[in-house]
Amino acid sequence: MVVKIGILKCGNIGMSPVVDLCLDERADRNDIDVRVLGSGAKMGPEQVEEVAKKMVEEIKPDFIVYIGPNPAAPGPKKAREILSAGGIPAVIIGDAPGIKDKDAMAEEGLGYVLIKCDPMIGARRQFLDPVEMAMFNADVIRVLAGTGALRVVQNAIDDMVFAVEEGKEIPLPKIVITEQKAVEAMDFANPYAKAKAMAAFVMAEKVADIDVKGCFMTKEMEKYIPIVASAHETIRYAAKLVDEARELEKATDAVSRKPHAGDGKILNKCKLMAKPE
Amino acid sequence: MVVKIGILKCGNIGMSPVVDLCLDERADRNDIDVRVLGSGAKMGPEQVEEVAKKMVEEIKPDFIVYIGPNPAAPGPKKAREILSAGGIPAVIIGDAPGIKDKDAMAEEGLGYVLIKCDPMIGARRQFLDPVEMAMFNADVIRVLAGTGALRVVQNAIDDMVFAVEEGKEIPLPKIVITEQKAVEAMDFANPYAKAKAMAAFVMAEKVADIDVKGCFMTKEMEKYIPIVASAHETIRYAAKLVDEARELEKATDAVSRKPHAGDGKILNKCKLMAKPE
Amino acid sequence: MVVKIGILKCGNIGMSPVVDLCLDERADRNDIDVRVLGSGAKMGPEQVEEVAKKMVEEIKPDFIVYIGPNPAAPGPKKAREILSAGGIPAVIIGDAPGIKDKDAMAEEGLGYVLIKCDPMIGARRQFLDPVEMAMFNADVIRVLAGTGALRVVQNAIDDMVFAVEEGKEIPLPKIVITEQKAVEAMDFANPYAKAKAMAAFVMAEKVADIDVKGCFMTKEMEKYIPIVASAHETIRYAAKLVDEARELEKATDAVSRKPHAGDGKILNKCKLMAKPE
Amino acid sequence: MVVKIGILKCGNIGMSPVVDLCLDERADRNDIDVRVLGSGAKMGPEQVEEVAKKMVEEIKPDFIVYIGPNPAAPGPKKAREILSAGGIPAVIIGDAPGIKDKDAMAEEGLGYVLIKCDPMIGARRQFLDPVEMAMFNADVIRVLAGTGALRVVQNAIDDMVFAVEEGKEIPLPKIVITEQKAVEAMDFANPYAKAKAMAAFVMAEKVADIDVKGCFMTKEMEKYIPIVASAHETIRYAAKLVDEARELEKATDAVSRKPHAGDGKILNKCKLMAKPE
């Protein structure tokens, strides 16, 4: 049996690029098939409506994952409306601003995964060009991966896959990813590695606050440029700290790896030279 | 006028996640609209065919960008076939294995951008889990961004956009991105920063060789695990070196930034506190 | 004329060890004489009362600086009461929890300097021993110094000194040190150095939040240990980032130095080999 | 029973800020009460005399700790004279220049703790401003803490406390802290961490030699500025090396922690998640 997963990407958060890849990291998993529809960087209601409708009406997957910034913004709300009415189980993956709408999403019959360490970018024209944008995303992806946030997301979606396979009701995740939930998923062997990952997570969270201040609450260019620049310096250091955490796990050959088997099962290993089981 | 860009993502290379974002880094550019269709991590002929046809027949954008690993593999070849016959200007973005088919692509009436520093991942189940996969991609994205490779790609697509806007024939890029072309696009002020970026580019190229060896040319687990692990250590250092290059540019306040204006024009600035022009 | 400065240190914040030293960094300034009274790590009302009274009644300096954690706690409140009634101009230097009492302090006729980047320590017995405590303080001192917060404090006190010397009314500072005020005082030449310093400041601020959570809002040892450990990892990285900022200033020989002259005047220089003026 | 400890701080060495804090790192120890009298950065005979007499005649603690630079200089000698005659057990804590007077101090009936890795600062007006001063102290505190020197000092004072509590004669310490004594106190688990700590200690010792050369033996500004600057670069690297040593201990979860219990007892633990005992 092959589970068909539909993914809607409207606008971008750090998790967006890897949400589909983390289900099938070696592209050899034979129990899922993924279709992605997206509207690029934009997430206006009209773009979202077009792709969401196409997903619900044409692709008709077993379940749908919508991912993008701020699930409480007009575009994502349009997606929630369509998905809520669409009859296909769906989950919204978003960042911290979505937390205020989490109960609303639950009431709409939608699952949600809200990632507190997936911060807004420093979206000021004087600062953000394509290169800076890509570097920011590289840092965020590292933080998502190394703190365990990515694993929480992946587990939530895999649970939906496994339910489809087993003919059970699809469990709609209702998760706000905090530093505690993230590091728990990473199975750190070294408690200092865990503490470093938690620190990186919280630093990433703070990046969001700084960027909100720089993008929405500060008018003067000579003030907001240093603010958004400081946010990107912070995420850069959060990424460095995640690297340090992982190196600490390497020091005792204890990096947790949970690859997918060909049949989709999640395997487990720690020693680098061992077989996953 | 709004140029409609169709992007096909089948399988993943480091450039895939940012190819659409780098056209509209602040999501406020009013001259383009992007639609993405993708098949997740997989790039088999059947998946590719489905999304490519949908793009050509339903979305019908002004031009199409196909991006994914190895343009010479069966799946991408299927895409090339469909796009070649589809009557919509199209460009294939891929990694080094595509170089051997570049003339074929030109003959098929397709443009191409082949990025030598976008290496294959260490796709061994004993090593690669979703976390390791995401970290590798984070490192590659940093290398793409910091060496200038990303800017070459973005410029090539922007040139297509501008041609549509100006009613000119769409120029199909025919580019193999080398370290020289990449660093030229980055406008480094400091020659040592440039040399570091070139070094990082070539290190990333070498990662591909190592991963090919580890994934396809080595049978025994106890041999190939260290090989793919060494490839990921190498890309991690390439990413570090890119960071060092950028910090060197920061030291004299000379980081080149080329943000998009709201109307899509590419602006230019170096001093952090200056306005882009 | 020699201005007599009385300093009360009850309990400890990062600024405490250097508050007197920063007025006379080479111990050769002939216009001030400092007396310090302190109660060590403790800041209970009885200890505070004893030293505050001794200062007001016996030492009788030209003005008094009280420094310690949380100016709104019972001990510091006792000091405020005594100083408010004591007839000697006085300023309270404290950390962020004092902000809620800043108007009260103003009404009591006291000056205040509240330093947002001087965070609470991870005061859990399972984590904090004398070594960890000292390392935390080392990191905080580096952040205070490198972000400019220390310079704001020093300037505020020096202004009081200069007023005494000139026979003017002593200006009671009313300052909440934010990242903006701190970096302004540091006269950064390089805008990236400034952004890094701002990032470090905000990271240090966040440390306070994490430690409050770990010390007061979490009961279980297995939960609060990683929390306070993560706070100390964060301040360690804030200190590293400050170092990076300073190295960036060194790169163009632009470190701002403002030593005191022998007569107490504040000199100024940037190039390392130049004379201060 | 509460032991009353009087601390005199005249002038500043790296240990000065933390000498009282290291006895009561969480400010909750109920068996000691500390009073500090200090003269700020200065340590001239008149300032020292005033505070020393006040301590002996007014505060009258169970024992007195005098701390400051060069115990053989005129100011500290005045303190030694007063303390020797004062009838209260007293110990002098100082830096390497005090070693030449250690027998004299013993003859005066005083204890001593002389810390070889607590170096003189680069006290040249062209170089040292309040910011540089604070950074130097941050580095020295890190070296003191991470090499174990701080623990030797703390143990020596705690032994005096415990003796008072047990009604025994107060043991006056007679210790010159070498790298061997320091690292022994730190209970390093990893021998490389220990070697790194020793290296950092000796580098810090060398800083003193360089600063003496730069401050007292070199006349020309263009010569002594680079010398004192090189001393501060050296202590910066000593602090980095101490950090590396501690990270090595973290790698196997073996950081030695010896917090005080509420009753003053010294507890012991190594694994981060364990209870101290």
Next chain:
Amino acid sequence: MVVKIGILKCGNIGMSPVVDLCLDERADRNDIDVRVLGSGAKMGPEQVEEVAKKMVEEIKPDFIVYIGPNPAAPGPKKAREILSAGGIPAVIIGDAPGIKDKDAMAEEGLGYVLIKCDPMIGARRQFLDPVEMAMFNADVIRVLAGTGALRVVQNAIDDMVFAVEEGKEIPLPKIVITEQKAVEAMDFANPYAKAKAMAAFVMAEKVADIDVKGCFMTKEMEKYIPIVASAHETIRYAAKLVDEARELEKATDAVSRKPHAGDGKILNKCKLMAKPE
């Protein structure tokens, strides 16, 4: 019995400076005596002939080691000719360009050890001065030592020594040192340390390619300077990665050490504080 070893050094590769030292690292081994003849940086046929003849005809050691760049170049070929005809067992140690002549050397009755990670230097006058040259060599020596390549060379020569001592036929080594052979010799305890060492080895190999491109295949100064500079940045990072690998081994006190005993035997130890056996 004392084995007399003759070493010819003509031109320089990274291994040249340490080839004799690695046989007798503490200069106390009583079973060998070494004579070195060399021609400095040059390796032209006339220089090589002079020293090679002197070695064969005057020094007449038990066996001869010739070391230098490119064993297939005219100078080294002259050495091979003389050594092949000289009747004394001889081995050629060289870099990767020698691989193409390895069968020829075997036919000439010579042993060979060809080190793939001993790269050509960036020999362009605009870039390479004595300081840059020395730094490059420092980096290469670190890579040779830390990856295990040096140990392979040393073992090969020690085997020749031991054979002379035991009166056996001298085994002429026929070895191309790859990353696998190198790391195997290093007995890494931590598989990540091993992977890092392999990565560093391969990066060093790549340096050779870059330098060949910069020195022989590129004409224009403005092109070849960045190329050779990028090669040196790469070897600098390879050396850093080797350091990281060794620090990882230190983390669990597992650095492999194989010192020579006084009688020449190779001892073995891992724990730093243990005796070699």
Next chain:
Amino acid sequence: MVVKIGILKCGNIGMSPVVDLCLDERADRNDIDVRVLGSGAKMGPEQVEEVAKKMVEEIKPDFIVYIGPNPAAPGPKKAREILSAGGIPAVIIGDAPGIKDKDAMAEEGLGYVLIKCDPMIGARRQFLDPVEMAMFNADVIRVLAGTGALRVVQNAIDDMVFAVEEGKEIPLPKIVITEQKAVEAMDFANPYAKAKAMAAFVMAEKVADIDVKGCFMTKEMEKYIPIVASAHETIRYAAKLVDEARELEKATDAVSRKPHAGDGKILNKCKLMAKPE
């Protein structure tokens, strides 16, 4: 005209491997020809005598450079005796222990260059194996190169070469290389880079003291192993600091390069892309 230089290498100091290479870094200088005779790691009187005599009696170069540890030890004294009587101008290059014999060398008619930052190795069998030895040398070479010590040596020998070429009397250098002389030769543009280099130099000097203590003044294995290990940690950090200094010079494109022209002249350049002149 070709100047013939004879180099005697008996035992090893950090400068030994590069003393000949630094005269002809690209092996294309047509005004000198170098012959090296050496005795490997050993420097006993008999080995030294053999090679020194062969140099004086057979090679008969224009002048002779003897290099090795401790010029005051028996072996080097034998060399001084032979060279003093040999009638060929000669210079002794050595480390700090040679300073006590510098007047004696001058009286013997010999030149000398004594390098204070070229420290003794940690020559203890439990610690030093060939790998550790090579890494130590790599670090020392980096320190020699980056501080300018190497340039002082090279200049001294080049002066002798130029004198021969010009038919003048060969100037015998009488130099003790201190940190001041070293950094002066390096022409640092950035004063902080200079200060860092001076710091690294002095750290390297201190390494010698530590290794003397560990090798000659400490009997117990459990004591001397950490001592020599700490020495090697120190030189490792000195090498890191030198790297930091050089990176600082790169930041403003100000690395001083002084390559040899083909005719032996010393050229000069700073900007990487400029021609040397």
